[in-house]
Amino acid sequence: MAIASGLTIKIKNGAVLCCRALLNLRTKGCIPGAAFRNQEFVEQGCRFHASVDYTRKMLLCDSQTSGGLLICSAPHNTEIMVNKLRDAG
16 A cells, blocks of 8 residues: 555554454464565565564564554544444444
8 A cells, every 4th residue: 555655654553453362372473374474575665663572563464464454544534433443343
């Protein structure tokens, strides 16, 4: 999305919500192979802040979660969208 738009995207690690059970699985080494392939794919155009640990980095590269990590919206619709997502659980 960023490449096609000619933009840079900055994602704040702490703002990315995640259930504790999923992080626990990552800590135990349960990491899908696609996460490593995704990491390899993005490593030339992606920088992780030094504070992002390995477990969190693998979560952010996981193909099973990557589709849900980034949703775009016009600025005037953002609050409505977030509220609807929260209401949906």
